[in-house]
Amino acid sequence: MIQLKLELNHLFSSIPKDQLLTYNQQIIGAYRKIYNKTGAGSEFLGWVDLPTATSESFIEQISGHAAALRAKSEIFVVIGIGGSYLGTRAIVDALSHHFALLKEKPAAPHIIFAGQNISEEYLADLLEILDQKDYSLAVISKSGTTIEPAVAFRVLKAHIEKKYGITEARTRIVAITDKSKGALKQLADSEGYVSYVVPDDVGGRYSVLSAVGLLPIAVAGYDIRALVEGARKMEALSRSVNNIHGNPMAMYAAARHALYATGKTTEIMVNYEPRLFFFTEWWKQLFGESEGKENKGIFPAGVGFTTDLHSMGQYIQEGMRTIFETVISVGTPKKEIRIPQADSDLDQLNYISGKRLSEVNLMAEYGTTLAHMDGGVPTIRISIPEISEDTIGQLIYFFEMACALSAYMLGVNPFNQPGVEAYKKNMFALLGKEGFEEQTTLLTNRLKGKM
Ligand code: PA5
Numbered sequence: 001m002i003q004l005k006l007e008l009n010h011l012f013s014s015i016p017k018d019q020l021l022t023y024n025q026q027i028i029g030a031y032r033k034i035y036n037k038t039g040a041g042s043e044f045l046g047w048v049d050l051p052t053a054t055s056e057s058f059i060e061q062i063s064g065h066a067a068a069l070r071a072k073s074e075i076f077v078v079i080g081i082g083g084s085y086l087g088t089r090a091i092v093d094a095l096s097h098h099f100a101l102l103k104e105k106p107a108a109p110h111i112i113f114a115g116q117n118i119s120e121e122y123l124a125d126l127l128e129i130l131d132q133k134d135y136s137l138a139v140i141s142k143s144g145t146t147i148e149p150a151v152a153f154r155v156l157k158a159h160i161e162k163k164y165g166i167t168e169a170r171t172r173i174v175a176i177t178d179k180s181k182g183a184l185k186q187l188a189d190s191e192g193y194v195s196y197v198v199p200d201d202v203g204g205r206y207s208v209l210s211a212v213g214l215l216p217i218a219v220a221g222y223d224i225r226a227l228v229e230g231a232r233k234m235e236a237l238s239r240s241v242n243n244i245h246g247n248p249m250a251m252y253a254a255a256r257h258a259l260y261a262t263g264k265t266t267e268i269m270v271n272y273e274p275r276l277f278f279f280t281e282w283w284k285q286l287f288g289e290s291e292g293k294e295n296k297g298i299f300p301a302g303v304g305f306t307t308d309l310h311s312m313g314q315y316i317q318e319g320m321r322t323i324f325e326t327v328i329s330v331g332t333p334k335k336e337i338r339i340p341q342a343d344s345d346l347d348q349l350n351y352i353s354g355k356r357l358s359e360v361n362l363m364a365e366y367g368t369t370l371a372h373m374d375g376g377v378p379t380i381r382i383s384i385p386e387i388s389e390d391t392i393g394q395l396i397y398f399f400e401m402a403c404a405l406s407a408y409m410l411g412v413n414p415f416n417q418p419g420v421e422a423y424k425k426n427m428f429a430l431l432g433k434e435g436f437e438e439q440t441t442l443l444t445n446r447l448k449g450k451m
Contacts, residue, residue, distance in 0.1 A: 002233050004394045006248035007381040008255060010369055011324075014378045015258040023254035023409070024244040030253070030408035031242040034401075039408050041415030046201030047400055050209050051231035051393075059225050062211065065174075065194065066218035070108055072172070073136040075129070076219045077156060079115035080140035080212075081148045082285060083204020084176075087396070088213045089113055090282035091227070092220045094275050094387050108221030114156065115139075115149030123152060127159055135160070136172035138219075140212055142198040144182025147424070153184075176211050203415050205286050206400055209393075223389045230393020238401050248382075249398055252326075253405040255380055259324045260298055260410075264378070268316065269302045270327040272361050275387060277304055279328070283399055290407045290414040297410065306364050313368075317375045324378045328395075329365060331385035332358050 008017070033039030034048060069076060078088055092111050097103065101110060114126055114137075137160065139153045161169040175188035175195040188195040196211035198204075207213070209231055214224045234249070241247040244254055256267065267287070269280045280302035291297035303312050316323060339360070341353040352360060369379045382398075384391040407414030429439035430447075 002237055002394065003385050003391055004234070004248065004398055005383045006251055007383065008251065010373055010379040010381065011255055011259075013373065014262070015255065020251065020254045020258055021244060023257060026257075026409050027244045027247075027250045027254060027405060028242070030405045031250075033408050034404055035239075035242065040413035044201055044203045044206070044415035046199045047203075047206035047209070049235065050199075050202065051228050051235045051397065054209070054214075054228050059214075059228065062196075062214050062224065063218050066215060069136045069172070069174070069219050070221070072134060073109040073219075074133040075112050075135040076109040076216065077112050077114050077126070077130070077135060077137040078140065078216045079137060079149045079152050079156065080113075081116045081146060082289075083207050084140040084142060084146075084149065084198075084212055085113060085116045086205075086278065086282040086285050087208025088216045090279040091208065091213060091217050091222070091392055091396075093278040094392055095217075095222050095389065096220070096275070098275065109135075109219060111216055111220045115152030118148055118151060123155055127155070130156075130159060130163075136174070136219075138174040138176055138216055139184065140176040140198075141182070141184050142178055142204055142207065142212075144177045144184030144186075147427070150183070174215060176215065205289055206415075208282070208396060226389035227393040227396075230388075230390040231397040232393075234394045234397035234401070238397075249402040250405060252380065252382075252398075252402045253409060256298060256406055257409050259378060264298070264322055264324045266299045266301055266323045268323055268325045269300065270305055270325050271302075271330075272305050272327075272365055273330050273387065274304055274307075276328055276330075277302075279392075279395070280304075286399055286403050287406075289417045289420070290403050291410055291412060293412050293416075293419060296412060305368060306361070309364075309368065316372060316377060321376045324380070325369075325372060326380045326382065327365065327369065329362075329381055329383040330387055331383070332356070333386070 008020070030039075033042070034045060037045055078085070080088075088111070100106060112126065114123065137156055139149060141149050157169075157173070160172060163169075164172060170192055173191070173193045175184055175193045177184040177188065177195065177198060179185070179197040179200065185195070196215060198207055198210055198212055202210055209228060214228075217227065218224045237247065238249055242250075244250040269283050271277070271280060284300045284302055287298070287300040292299070303316075316325070337357050339349060339353050339355055339357065341350055369381070372379060382395075384395065404414045425436070425439065426443055429436035429443050432440060
């Protein structure tokens with residue numbers, strides 16, 4: 001059953017429902033591009049039926065391998081960046097105990113990330129921990145040439161080989177990369193690592209439901225079958241209703257467009273559960289990298305409430321009126337805490353004593369939504385009853401499809417990222433890479449302010 005609900009009630013004061021329905025033809029056109037593979041970037045549509053194409057035997061294979069890695073690892077390091085990092089982090093964080101790192105007897109290895117930055121201190125601190133703990137690692141890079149994970153892997157490969165010896169190290173390293181090309185594939189073959197394929201037709205930010213996410217999520221002890229099943233439900237809904245009527249993905253894409261047309265150029269994803277922090281980061285990459293091109297696109301931002309109401313709340317309420325919000329609202333949690341009665345009532349909280357914290361959190365959400373609406377910030381609400389593999393699977397597919405629809409409606413290729421190359425070329429030139437000599441001089445002079 002689909003448990004995700006899209007609620008647009010708080011939008012209809014700024015965008016009437018009838019107006020949203022006028023986007024139906026555009027939605028149908030975007031769907032045609034996706035299902036008939038006729039749009040820009042159509043060679044990257046493998047994610048569309050990835051959930052149903054994921055076989056039981058593949059899930060079994062990944063689960064079996066994950067169990068073997070779990071048995072000998074206190075820590076599992078996931079090396080990757082961008083689409084080879086954020087989806088896994090989003091799901092593992094969403095499903096994990098908030099203080100998993102402090103639990104004395106964790107049920108599964110801690111998942112630690114590397115290669116998502118080039119900070120020397122970060123990696124040095126990680127090595128200190130890895131000196132003391134048993135670990136395995138996955139190196140994930142579709143291209144196999146991205147500098148951040150490649151640098152981290154070079155360092156960790158040396159560390160793990162020194163710690164365990166080359167033969168044992170090889171059983172502790174998993175490579176997830178292109179099926180035939182790239183430096184990582186070559187290395188994995190020559191070293192004999194178990195390797196998994198990032199399908200050719202699935203781009204990085206759409207890859208979390210492939211081995212890229214499934215292996216580390218299984219190592220972390222989560223039910224990847226239920227995750228994929230959740231995504232399958234949304235895939236089925238999308239296929240059965242590929243127009244705006246009764247399809248929340250299409251409605252969400254249309255709502256964003258209607259808002260963009262009225263000058264709302266920033267979308268803030270809001271959560272009231274800290275476990276969803278990295279889900280927002282994943283969503284930011286998905287929409288930012290897919291839509292932000294050709295001088296177009298809604299800027300995706302994120303906040304965690306109520307925490308950020310005390311830092312960003314002022315701006316959202318009264319700053320530039322270019323913002324709308326998308327709230328991910330989660331139902332009542334299973335763990336229960338009620339606010340105690342206090343004899344003194346110095347903090348004047350007795351009026352809410354006996355109430356659950358989740359009720360207070362929900363009233364904070366409602367109160368904020370109404371205040372923001374009054375301040376000219378329309379709100380889209382997406383609710384799920386709980387955070388589970390099933391609902392996260394639904395959310396992942398929901399946003400993947402909505403993003404592809406939305407980018408096609410905007411008239412851009414959802415699946416490329418040409419702008420990401422600019423910094424890389426400069427960095428290579430400044431580091432003195434062969435072939436960049438001319439740029440090296442130019443950039444060095446610019447940094448010195450000479451031109
Ligand atoms: O979505 C994308 O394609 C990017 O974010 C990539 O995932 C990211 O740059 C990492 O690339 P790779 O997996 O090739 O190392």
